[in-house]
Amino acid sequence: MSERLLKGIGVSPGIAIGPAVIVRSGLPEVPHRVVARTQVEKEVRRLRAAVRDVKRHIAELKARAEDRAGPDQARIFDAQVLMLEDREFLSGIANLIRENHLTAEKAFEFKVLEVRDLWAASRSARLKERLADLNGLAIRMIQHLMHRGDEDLERISRPSILVAREIGPGLTVQFDREQVIALVSEEGTKTSHAAILAHSMGMPAVMGLPAAVERIAAGAMLVVDGSQGTVLLDPTVEEIAAAQGRDTRRRELDLQMEAVVDQPAVTTDGQRIVLRGNVDLPDEIAEAQEHRAEGVGLLRTEFLITSHASLPTEDEQAAYFRRVGEAFPGHPVVVRTYDLGGDKFPAAFRAAPEANPFLGWRAIRVCLDQPDVFCTQIRAALRAAAHVNIQLMIPLVTRLEEVDVTREMVAHEAERLARAGIEAAKTVPVGVMVETPAAAVMADRLAEVADFLSVGTNDLTQYTLVVDRGNARLADRFTPHDPSVLRLLKLVANAARAAGKPASVCGEMASEPVPTPRCPPYGAKLP
Structure with missing residues (x-):
């Protein structure tokens, strides 16, 4: 690979060409200063006032995110608000002020560093991904307490590409969309909050690019290709023209796809391909409908647990499954049973840390070990299936017994519902x-x-x-x-x-235009 062509992870498609603006938004350097005993409570009051002000600012950012990216993406900011409402977290900072006579900003810095070290050492990928939220909140709070603004963003005066070590969701929505045309960062993956927001806003972004801040000079001309995950330094006139040509072709292809969205998916040799939606959250149902998805090939259900402090009821789940099914009349909705574990353990489950969580207690293993939780979901699916086309799909199967036991549980719950006189299907397909x-x-x-x-x-x-x-x-x-x-x-x-x-195929491969032609000869449908 050329030294001028840097490779990262493409997290939001599209091509942008412009100068680099380097944002070194780390924790501000906080001077260590001991306050007089008579000033201690004043510092505690400063802390509380800053919490109120920053919560208001986050609410403004959330409103801006909702306007630019939609209500679901705007909920990303809830994580920072929850931290500012965590009594134990705030009490710990107040105690540091009182016991050590620290300034509010120094006490906040100490507490954040303590939490950051704990999360960084955790084996939970979910906690590690929340580090960006913690760092973003810390920068926001300390800058507010020290009466500082973000000078890097303030100096952007023309369409530029933002380059940083880490980009939090707040940074993604606070700049002028006309001035920041693409994102490049050292940290982050396709599932990070900033990546999700960038994708929703239609902004090209490349993350996970090692040493980006050191390798890219301020003002250097860049070509960012969010589809390929590449950043080209100091492009020639010919390379810029080639990139613009690729971007034009991509936009033309998008328009062509919109024009034929109502036509059936058929390969050049006449093979009919069934395309179904991949739905993670309720807000994605409308998008799948707009693209004329023939049902839902993968309906994730983890958000029903991970976004709430308590477990969802049978009624709540049945209503949600029925709602999705009614959005695709005449087509199947494949409900994936809880794929918990790995980086998706909710507060309702108190699981001990594991050395290798992605090889441990997760997915169908959790469900079979928690029959009350699993049976509630099965009953909800059976009830919804009395009205719409619902199918169940078991994740991470490695043994035949897991399928056999699940089918037995489906039959048992159908029998219980029938005895109770509750309207429900006698069975559902189990995949x-x-x-x-x-x-x-x-x-x-x-x-x-x-x-x-x-x-x-x-x-x-x-x-x-x-x-x-x-x-x-x-x-x-x-x-x-x-x-x-x-x-x-x-x-x-x-x-x-x-x-x-x-048989069907789901995941990133099913959405990529290059590998998918290899699937039809194998007889796979693409959800």
Whole structure:
């Protein structure tokens, strides 16, 4: 790779060309100063006043994010508000002020560093991703207490590309969209809050680019390709023209796709491809409808737990499943049972830390060990299935017994609902997510006990190539079209075809225009 072509993770598609503005938004240097005993309570009052002011500012940022990216993305700011409402966190800072006669800003800095060290040492990927929220809040609070603004952003006077070590969600929405045209950062992945906001705002972004701040000089001309995950330094006139040409073709393709959105998906050799939506949150239902999705191939349900302090009721889940089903009349909605564990353990579960959480107690293993939680979800699906086309899909299956036990639980709960006189379907199709090499190589056996198979290409790639898909340093090794992954795909497709069962593909691979043509020969549908 050329020394001028830097490789990171493309988290938001599109191409932008412009000068670099380097933002070194770390924690401000806070002088260590001891206050007089008579001034201690004044510092505590300064802390409380700053908390009120910063909460108001975050509310303004949230409103701006809602206007630019939608209400769901705006909820990203709730994490910072919750920290400012955490009594234990704030009491700890007040105690530092009182016991050590510190200024409010120094006490806040000490407390943040303590929490940051704890989170950084945690094995929870979810906590590590929240570090950006913590750092963003710390910078905001300390700058406010020290009466400082963000000088780096204030000096942007022409369309520029923002380059930083880490970009929090607040930074993403507070600048002028006409002046900041793309983002580049050393930290972050496709699932980081700033990446989600950038994608929703239609802003090209590349994250996980090592030493970006050191390798890119302020004012240097850049070509940022958020689709390829590349940053080109000091492009020539010819390279700029080529990038502009690629961007024009991408925009033309988008317009062409919009023009044919109502036409069926058929390959040039006449193969009909079923395209279904991949829905993570309720706000994504409308987008799937706009793209004429033929149902939902993967309806994630984790948000029902992770966004609430308590477990969702059977009624709440049944109503949600029915609502999604009614949005796609005549088409199936495949409900993936809770894929908890790894980086998605909610407060309702008190799980002990694990050395390797992505290889541990997660997904169907959690569900089978928590039958009350699992049966509530099964009952909700059965009740919704009395009105709409609902199917169940089990994540991270590695053993046939997991499918057998799940089917028994479905039959048992259907019987209970019938005895109670509650309107519900007698059964629902039960499918399997093929996400591990173990599941792929025994796909023929799984096809005998499951009603359908769906390949989760993100996890299948991760487990096959032994590559953490969230690790920026290994981004170039996470390749779903690797021959080893494609061979496993072929095994699954052949097994499904032999058993006469439907097979589909989901994950990033299903949305990429290059690898997908390799799937139809294997007989896979694309959700």
